[in-house]
Amino acid sequence: MSTKQKDIQIPDFRFTPTIDKVGVEERVARIQTRSIKGESKIQGMKMVLNMIDLTTLEGKDTPGKVKQMCYKAQHLHEAYPDCPTVAAVCVYPSMVKIAKEALGNSNVKVASVSTAFPSGQAPREVKIMDTKFAVEQGADEIDMVISRGKFLSGEYNFVFDEIAAIKEACGKARLKVILETGELVTLDNVRKASEIAMYAGADFIKTSTGKIQPAATMQVTYVMLMAIKDYFNKTGIMIGMKPAGGISTSKLALHNLLMVKETLGENWLDNHWFRFGASSLANDVLMQLMKSKTGVYQSGDYFSLD
Amino acid sequence: MNKNQSTKWNLDPAPESAGHVQLKTQYELFINGKWEKPNSGKYFDSINPANEEKLASVAHADENDVDKAVKAARHAYENVWSKLSGKERGKYLFRIARLIQEKAREFAVIETLDGGKSIRESRDIDVPLAANHFFYYAGWADKLEYAFPNRPVKSLGVAGQIIPWNFPLLMAAWKIAPALAAGNTVVLKPSETTSLTALKLAELIEESGLPAGVVNIVTGYGDTGSAIVNHPDINKIAFTGSTNVGKMIQKAIAGTDKKLTLELGGKSANIIFEDAPIDQAVEGIVNGIFFNQGHVCCAGSRLFVQEGVAETVIQKLKDRMDTLYVGDPMDKNTDIGAINSKKQLETISKYIQIGIQDGNEIYQSNCALPSNGYFCKPTLFIDVAQSSQLVQEEIFGPVLTIQTFRTVDEVIQKANNTPFGLAAGVWTDKGSKIFNLTSKLRAGVVWANTYNKFDPTSPFGGYKESGFGREGGLHGLEAYLG
Numbered sequence: 164m165s166t167k168q169k170d171i172q173i174p175d176f177r178f179t180p181t182i183d184k185v186g187v188e189e190r191v192a193r194i195q196t197r198s199i200k201g202e203s204k205i206q207g208m209k210m211v212l213n214m215i216d217l218t219t220l221e222g223k224d225t226p227g228k229v230k231q232m233c234y235k236a237q238h239l240h241e242a243y244p245d246c247p248t249v250a251a252v253c254v255y256p257s258m259v260k261i262a263k264e265a266l267g268n269s270n271v272k273v274a275s276v277s278t279a280f281p282s283g284q285a286p287r288e289v290k291i292m293d294t295k296f297a298v299e300q301g302a303d304e305i306d307m308v309i310s311r312g313k314f315l316s317g318e319y320n321f322v323f324d325e326i327a328a329i330k331e332a333c334g335k336a337r338l339k340v341i342l343e344t345g346e347l348v349t350l351d352n353v354r355k356a357s358e359i360a361m362y363a364g365a366d367f368i369k370t371s372t373g374k375i376q377p378a379a380t381m382q383v384t385y386v387m388l389m390a391i392k393d394y395f396n397k398t399g400i401m402i403g404m405k406p407a408g409g410i411s412t413s414k415l416a417l418h419n420l421l422m423v424k425e426t427l428g429e430n431w432l433d434n435h436w437f438r439f440g441a442s443s444l445a446n447d448v449l450m451q452l453m454k455s456k457t458g459v460y461q462s463g464d465y466f467s468l469d
Numbered sequence: 470m471n472k473n474q475s476t477k478w479n480l481d482p483a484p485e486s487a488g489h490v491q492l493k494t495q496y497e498l499f500i501n502g503k504w505e506k507p508n509s510g511k512y513f514d515s516i517n518p519a520n521e522e523k524l525a526s527v528a529h530a531d532e533n534d535v536d537k538a539v540k541a542a543r544h545a546y547e548n549v550w551s552k553l554s555g556k557e558r559g560k561y562l563f564r565i566a567r568l569i570q571e572k573a574r575e576f577a578v579i580e581t582l583d584g585g586k587s588i589r590e591s592r593d594i595d596v597p598l599a600a601n602h603f604f605y606y607a608g609w610a611d612k613l614e615y616a617f618p619n620r621p622v623k624s625l626g627v628a629g630q631i632i633p634w635n636f637p638l639l640m641a642a643w644k645i646a647p648a649l650a651a652g653n654t655v656v657l658k659p660s661e662t663t664s665l666t667a668l669k670l671a672e673l674i675e676e677s678g679l680p681a682g683v684v685n686i687v688t689g690y691g692d693t694g695s696a697i698v699n700h701p702d703i704n705k706i707a708f709t710g711s712t713n714v715g716k717m718i719q720k721a722i723a724g725t726d727k728k729l730t731l732e733l734g735g736k737s738a739n740i741i742f743e744d745a746p747i748d749q750a751v752e753g754i755v756n757g758i759f760f761n762q763g764h765v766c767c768a769g770s771r772l773f774v775q776e777g778v779a780e781t782v783i784q785k786l787k788d789r790m791d792t793l794y795v796g797d798p799m800d801k802n803t804d805i806g807a808i809n810s811k812k813q814l815e816t817i818s819k820y821i822q823i824g825i826q827d828g829n830e831i832y833q834s835n836c837a838l839p840s841n842g843y844f845c846k847p848t849l850f851i852d853v854a855q856s857s858q859l860v861q862e863e864i865f866g867p868v869l870t871i872q873t874f875r876t877v878d879e880v881i882q883k884a885n886n887t888p889f890g891l892a893a894g895v896w897t898d899k900g901s902k903i904f905n906l907t908s909k910l911r912a913g914v915v916w917a918n919t920y921n922k923f924d925p926t927s928p929f930g931g932y933k934e935s936g937f938g939r940e941g942g943l944h945g946l947e948a949y950l951g
Contacts, residue, residue, distance in 0.1 A: 181898045183918055186749025196589060198483035198801040206478060389748050396784070424478060425792045432478055 182350040213247040233265035235469040250434035259300035274304035281372035283308040326363035339367035345375035357390035367403035378408025407440025499671035501541035502681025518585035519807040530687035535696035538685040545682030555611030562607030585807030599642035605925035606650035624652030626704035629697040634660035635764040651949035730938025735891030738884035739769030745896035757920035763867040767892035790834035817866030890932025
C-alpha cells in the first residue's frame with residue numbers, strides 16, 4: 164500500500180453502496196440530452212483529443228505500427244493548427260521500449276498493459292514480472308486487469324491484495340486498474356470493484372480492456388465516477404478515470420466529458436485525471452474540428468489511419 | 470501530484486428556435502367550432518414569465534359566453550356525439566393524438582414561452598404525454614362494455630372542466646380525452662396565465678374535423694370558472710387546482726346532481742432509507758421537487774431522510790443542485806425555468822422569508838439568475854419542524870424541507886401527518902419495506918425508487934384535502950360514465 168493511503172480505514176467490501184440501474188439509466192439519459200454547441204464544442208473536442216490514450220493492443224502489432232502511432236500521437240492533424248497531442252499511447256509490454264524511443268522528449272506518456280492482459284489468467288508472480296518488465300522498459304503508466312474470476316466468487320481480499328502487489332511493482336509508474344465491467348455484469352459489482360481498486364492503491368480506474376463487449380457504457384462510467392467522488396469525499400485523494408472501448412464518436416466523448424463535469428467537477432477535466440482509451444475516436448474528433456473550421460465534412464481519406 | 474490547471478468549460482447557449490411558431494396577436498373563444506368574440510369585449514394579456522413580454526391577448530369569457538358554450542356542448546351531445554358509435558369517436562381521438570405528435574415541436578415551444586417551464590420538459594414530457602393520453606383513451610372508446618363488464622355504461626352529458634397552469638396542455642389532455650372517449654362533450658377553461666396551448670389545441674381540434682360543439686374552450690379568470698361550476702345544465706365538473714378553490718366548488722355544487730372529481734394540492738413525502746441507492750435517491754429528490762420549478766401538485770416537497778445517511782444525502786443533494794442549469798426556459802440545457810407568474814413568485818418568496826425568519830438552516834444553489842423574468846433559486850430548508858408552516862402548507866415552488874427520522878413507524882406517522890395525501894416516494898433496496906409502506910402511507914400514488922413518473926394507463930389522484938376521484942387509466946374513464 165502506498166504511503167498516502169496508510170491512514171485510510173479500509174471498508175468492508177461486502178457492504179458497498181447499492182446502485183439502482185433504472186435510476187442510473189435516467190441520469191445518463193439526462194446528460195445525453197445536453198446540447199454542446201459553438202465554442203464550448205470546439206473547446207470540448209480539443210480536450211477530448213488531449214485526453215486520448217491512443218491504443219494498439221493486437222497480437223499482430225509490429226514495431227513499425229507502434230512507431231507510426233507514436234508519430235500520430237504528437238502530430239494528430241497538421242491541417243488543423245494548434246492541435247493538441249494525445250495524452251499517451253497504450254501498448255503491450257514488448258512494445259514499450261519502441262514507443263518510448265519514438266516519443267522521445269515529448270509530453271506524450273507511454274502506458275503499458277500488463278498482468279497477463281486481457282484475461283489476467285496467470286499466477287501473481289507472473290503478473291508482477293510482467294509489470295516490472297514494462298516499468299523497466301520505460302512505461303510511465305501501467306494498465307492492469309483484475310482477476311474477475313476471484314472477484315465474482317467473492318474473494319475480494321485476493322483481488323485487493325493483488326492490486327496492492329502490482330501497485331508496489333509499479334514504482335513511480337501510475338497504475339490504472341481495469342475492472343472489465345462487461346464481465347462483472349451488474350452495476351453493483353462495478354461499484355464494489357471500483358472501491359476495491361481505489362482502496363488498494365489504484366491511481367486510475369478503467370472500465371474495460373476493449374476485448375469484451377459491452378465496454379465503456381456511460382452507465383458504467385457514471386457509477387465509477389460516483390465511486391471516485393465518494394472516495395474523494397472520504398479521503399481527499401483524487402483518483403483518475405478512464406473509460407475504454409466503444410467510445411468512437413465525438414458526441415459520445417463530449418457527453419462523457421460533460422458527465423465528468425457534472426459529477427466530479429472541473430478539477431477532473433485534465434488528462435492527468437481523465438482519459439479515453441480509444442483507437443478510432445481521434446479521427447472522428449478531427450473530422451468534427453475540421454468541419455467546424457471549413458463548414459463541410461471531409462471524407463475519411465483525409466485523416467491518417469495510424 | 471496535484472496538477473490542476475482547472476479548465477473552465479461552460480456550455481454555450483443552445484436556444485430552441487421559436488421561428489416556426491404561429492401565434493395570433495389576439496385569441497377569441499372557441500365555441501361551437503367557431504371563434505367567437507367575448508360578450509364583454511374584454512381581453513387580458515398572456516405574458517412570457519421568462520422575460521415579462523406580452524405574447525398575445527386572450528378573450529375573457531363571462532356568464533353569457535359560458536352559457537353559449539354549454540348550450541353548444543349540449544346540442545352537440547344530444548344530436549351528434551352521443552349518437553356516434555364508439556369506434557367513430559375513437560377515430561377522432563386517434564386523429565387528435567396524431568396531430569399533437571405532428572405539431573409536437575410547436576406545442577412544446579408555446580408551452581415553454583407561455584408557462585416558463587424548460588423546453589426539455591415540455592418537449593420530452595408534457596407534449597408526448599398529452600398525445601399518449603389521447604392515444605390511450607382513443608383505444609377505449611369502442612370497448613367501454615369490456616372496460617366495465619356486467620354493467621350498462623352510459624355517458625354523463627356535458628362536462629365542465631377547469632385546469633391549472635402547471636401542465637396546461639397535458640391537463641387539457643387528461644380532461645378531454647377520457648370525457649370524449651366515454652361519449653361526453655366538454656366546456657374547458659384553461660388557467661388565465663397559460664391559455665395559449667389550450668387555444669392551439671382548439672385550432673388543432675378544428676383541423677381534425679371533430680363535430681362542432683363537442684369541445685368548447687372558454688378562457689378567463691376565476692369568474693369564468695365559477696360560471697361553469699354554477700351552470701345548471703352541466704352534468705359533471707372536473708377540477709384540477711388549489712385546495713381552496715376545490716372547497717369552493719364543492720360548496721357551490723352541493724345539492725345539485727352534478728358529479729365531481731377534484732385533484733387538488735399536495736405536500737408529498739419523499740422517504741429515503743439508509744439502504745437506498747443513495748446517488749439515485751438524490752436524483753429522485755431533485756426530480757421530485759425541482760421538476761417543473763416545483764409547480765407540481767404531487768411534488769416531493771417534504772424530504773424524510775433516515776438519520777444514518779442524512780449528512781451524506783444532504784451534502785450530495787447540495788452538490789447536485791449546484792450542477793443544475795437555472796435560467797432561460799428556451800435553452801435546451803436548462804433544467805429549471807421560470808416561475809409561472811409574478812404572483813406565484815411572490816408566494817414562494819413569502820415562504821422562503823418565513824423559513825429564514827424561523828431560523829431554519831437554508832441552502833440555495835449558487836447559480837446566477839437572469840435579471841428579467843420570474844426566477845427562483847432551488848432552495849433547501851434543513852431540519853425543519855413538523856409544525857412549521859413550510860412543512861404544513863403547499864408552497865408550489867422549488868423549495869424543499871428536510872427532516873430526519875430513525876424508525877419506520879416514526880416516518881409513517883410524520884409522512885401521514887398532513888391534511889394532504891396526493892403522493893409519496895419510498896427509497897430502499899428492500900422490497901418488503903416498500904410494500905409495508907405502500908399499504909400504510911395515505912397517499913394516492915406511492916412511487917418506489919423513483920418519483921414523478923406519469924403514464925396514461927396509471928390512475929392518479931389524492932386522499933383527504935388532495936381531492937377525490939382518479940384520472941388516468943380505467944379509473945379515469947369511469948369518472949366520465951354513469
